[in-house]
Amino acid sequence: MEERDGLIAMHQIQGIGWHTLHKLLEAGWNPAGELTSDLLQHLRDLRVPGSTVERIRGKWNPSFVRRVKEELKRRRIAAVTYFDPEYPEYLKEIAQPPWVLYIKGDLSLLSGVCLAVVGTRNPTHYGRRVARKMAAEIASRGWVVVSGMAAGVDSEAHRGALEANGKTVAVLGTGVDVVYPKHLRGLYAELAEKGAVCSEMPPGTAPRPGLFPQRNRIISGLSVGTLVVEAAERSGALITADFSMEQGREVFAVPGPVTSEKSAGTNRLIQQGAKCVTGVQDILEEFPSLDQSPRAPAESTEPSDLSPEEGLLLSFIRDEPVHIDELREQISLPPGEIHRHLLSLQLKKRIRQLPGSRFVREG
The missing domain is CATH 3.40.50.450 (Rossmann fold)
Incomplete structure (x- = not known):
């Protein structure tokens, strides 16, 4: 059983909201492991309602986790957790980002x-x-x-x-x-x-x-x-x-x-x-680095269209994927600015984002 599958299954138990999941994870719960009696008692000590704790005890097990995963697949509903590489980076910056997002579509x-x-x-x-x-x-x-x-x-x-x-x-x-x-x-x-x-x-x-x-x-x-x-x-x-x-x-x-x-x-x-x-x-005009002409083809974007910051970022991104953490270590810009310039380079078809917050040159 994978951790992400356990987290998604737990999220679907009635009464389990953002705060209860937060308490579980803060208490050291491993979604791929077992729920111990000590952990369940710890939830009671943290004032999680007894009915919710008993519901967790009765429902969450490998069989339930497997059924949830199969049902989502059958209904063509994708689920992405906070810990997955596909989770939107911008969303991670907010207070109380969702532990799980369900998606139909792209x-x-x-x-x-x-x-x-x-x-x-x-x-x-x-x-x-x-x-x-x-x-x-x-x-x-x-x-x-x-x-x-x-x-x-x-x-x-x-x-x-x-x-x-x-x-x-x-x-x-x-x-x-x-x-x-x-x-x-x-x-x-x-x-x-x-x-x-x-x-x-x-x-x-x-x-x-x-x-x-x-x-x-x-x-x-x-x-x-x-x-x-x-x-x-x-x-x-x-x-x-x-x-x-x-x-x-x-x-x-x-x-x-x-x-x-x-x-x-x-x-x-x-x-x-x-x-x-x-x-x-x-x-x-508030996002000059993100603007582009309507439906501009990729080949119309020349290096001269890049800002100095974009050019600097692009110099560290080659044919081999590079992780965003490596870029943050090598470039002295605030994380939010790096993210904005990466988005701009994607719009200009100069780079492509891969799973796991990795980036590679486009074309």
């Missing part, structure tokens, strides 16, 4: 250059049009549009990216196999086929109000920044913006009429320091 998109686009579930015609237009333009430049597949601005952002033949990821507040709201079933199917849907909730998890604010930290955590298109004074989109600020990411907001309740939240964000956005270029 897992690699979660490690792309992502921008969160969020807003109200009841946008005006203006909000719908702006969300779709900006998402299409950002996706046409090779970025990944991340949103929550909610009705309104979220779904418009996903559709804009898809219409531009770009890539988009939906982070759900339900199990990855649960479509909510149900009338977006067609969009869900298209996202799973052409992009990706993901969730930290075990498959089968039904929608509950508290799960949606919780998933917002993942939307912002995957992204270099968050764009809020329309949001009232009290809007879930503002929670995503708050997470983005806490995570040290950029926050952008589209201004709206002062008479519109739908724009009260975005206008307030601008007053509080979010960048006012009237076009995609306002976003791109």
Whole structure:
């Protein structure tokens, strides 16, 4: 039994959330080993409910772990743990990164250059049009549009990216196999086929109000920044913006009429320091090393297009894969800057990321 399989199986036992898994791992639990009586008693001492401890004792065993693995494979649901090389590096930087992510679709998109686009579930015609237009333009430049597949601005952002033949990821507040709201079933199917849907909730998890604010930290955590298109004074989109600020990411907001309740939240964000956005270029200029022309072919990118930092990084990346830790040891730049320049080099088709956070020259 592999450690990752044991962790994924434990995550699917009812009552096991982020904190209980954290307590287990902090106590020295090896997901590939046995659960001792001492460890279970330690959980009780840490105030894990007795019913949860008994549920763990009764369910978690090699047979259960095997059934969980086989069921995920049968349903074509991928699972990636915090300890897997495929886990998105940006997501590791946030507070309480998910121990397990479930994915239907293209897992690699979660490690792309992502921008969160969020807003109200009841946008005006203006909000719908702006969300779709900006998402299409950002996706046409090779970025990944991340949103929550909610009705309104979220779904418009996903559709804009898809219409531009770009890539988009939906982070759900339900199990990855649960479509909510149900009338977006067609969009869900298209996202799973052409992009990706993901969730930290075990498959089968039904929608509950508290799960949606919780998933917002993942939307912002995957992204270099968050764009809020329309949001009232009290809007879930503002929670995503708050997470983005806490995570040290950029926050952008589209201004709206002062008479519109739908724009009260975005206008307030601008007053509080979010960048006012009237076009995609306002976003791109904050990330000069990540910008590229729409659908630029790989061969059009010349060495002169590289920044000094990108050129330095590229000099350490050859035909043999190099691990990101080696690059950090050899280059005197903050980890976040190194990650940003690596993403830029990927967009410019100069390097390619391999499993295990390793990089190699492209072409």
